[in-house]
Amino acid sequence: MCYLDNAATTFPKPQRVNDLLNSIAQQGVVSPGRGSHALAHLASDAVSRVRHRLARFFGAPGDNRLAFCFNATDALNLAIKGFLDNGDHVIISSMEHNSVLRPLRAMQRKGFITLDIAQCDKNGCLNPQEIISRFNKSTKLVIVSHASNVTGTIQPVDEIGRAVRDRGAYLLVDAAQTAGILPINMDDMCIDMLAFTGHKNLFGLQGTGGLAIGNRIGLLRPFREGGTGINSITELQPNEWPEAFEAGTPNVPGILSIGEGLQFIEDEGIAAIRKKGAEQLGYLWNELSAIEGVELHGLPPGSNRISVLSFSIRNWEPDDVGSVLNHNHGIYVRTGLHCSPLAHQTINTYPAGTVRLSPGYFTASIELETVVRTIRTMAKTLLPF
Secondary structure, eight states: OOOTTTTTTTOOOOHHHHHHHHHHHHOOOOOOSOOSSSSHHHHHHHHHHHHHHHHHHTTTGGGGEEEEEHHHHHHHHHHHHHHHHHHOOOEETTTHHHHHHHHHHHHHTSSSOOEEEEEOOOOOOOOOHEEEEEEEHTTTEEEEBBBBBOOOOOOOHHHHHHHHHTTTEEEOOOOOOBTBOOOOOOTTOSEEEEESSSSSTOOOOSEEEEEEEEETTTOOOSOOSSOOOOTTTTOOOSSTTTGGGSSSSHHHHHHHHHHHHHHHHHHHHHHHHHHHHHHHHHHHHHHHHHHHEEEESEEEEEEEESSSSEEEETOOOOOHHHHHHHHHHOOOEEEEEETOOHHHTTTTTTTTOEEEBOOOOOOOHHHHHHHHHHHHHHTTOOOOO
C-alpha cells in the first residue's frame, strides 16, 4: 500500500496515538461530566487537559474559548451560523472549501446575508487588497483558508487579519490543512475564530475538531442544543462557554487522541515536520515536472505553500488516473474537485478537477519513488479513445 492522501486524513498515526487507542479498547473510557463517580471525573480531567493544551497551542485567550466539535466543517458551521446576523455582509476567497461556501450560499439564498468572493490568482494566492476592496458598511466577517487543500497555497492570514481588524470586522480562519504543521497564534495573527480538525495534521481520529474563539467575540449562538452535563434543570441551552457549544456526548477517544498527537508534534517540532514535507514536495515536483504530458498546479517548492500537490496528465481524466493507481498499483490518492469547486474554477481545472498527492510525515521515500515511476509510465500511455 502506498498512501498519499494525508490531506484527507493522516495515516498512519504516531505510535503513541495507537498505544492510547489500544489502552482505551482494553480499559474503556466513560462520558465526561455525565456522572459523579470517579471514572466520569477522570474522563472530564483528561478532556480538560487536552482542551488546555490546544488553547495554548493556538494562542486562544482561555480554555473556555476552545470548543470541541466533530470536525472542521462542524466548527465552521458553528462560527458562521452562530455569529452572523440578518443583513450582514461576508467576504471569502475563491479558494474556499464547500464547508465554508455551502452554509453561506444557503444563508444568502434566504436573503439573510450578502456575500462577496475575492478572486485569487491562478496559483490560488490571495492579494489582501482583493479583500479590502470588497468591504462595505455591512461587512462583518471575512473567512479565509489558511492553506488550500487543492494547491497547498498558504494565504497571508496575518496581513489580512490586520486589515480586517482595522476596519472593525472579524476574521474566521479555516486551519483544516495547517493546524499541526504551521505555527498559529491567534492574537499575533489577528484571528478572531479558528476552525481546526483533529484527524489531519494533529494526528488524531476522525470525528474530532474544534473552534478557538478570540477575545473580540462576545456573542456566539450555539446551533446544536441538548445535554451538556451542566445546568440540567433548565430547559434552555446554558450560556457558559464552552459547554454551550458542546451538546451531546463528546468523542472522548478522539479528543484524547489529539492530545497524544500534540505531544508527538511537540516532541518532533513543527519546524522538523514542515521541513520533511517541503523535502517530499520538492522531490515530487522536480520529478513530475520533468515528465512530458504532466501539468503541475500551484506554486513551486520554496514558495509559501504546504506539501499538497495537484497535477493533471494529458489525455487522462483525473478519476481514471486515480482508478488505475488504486486498482493496478495500490497507490491511494484523491481525485476530482476535493470538495472545493471554487478553487478549481480559480486554477482552471474545473469541472474535471485534478489528481492530488499529499504525503505525510510517515510517508517513505520508496512510496514517492513508486508513484513517480508509475505516473511516468501512465503519461506515456495513450488511452484508446
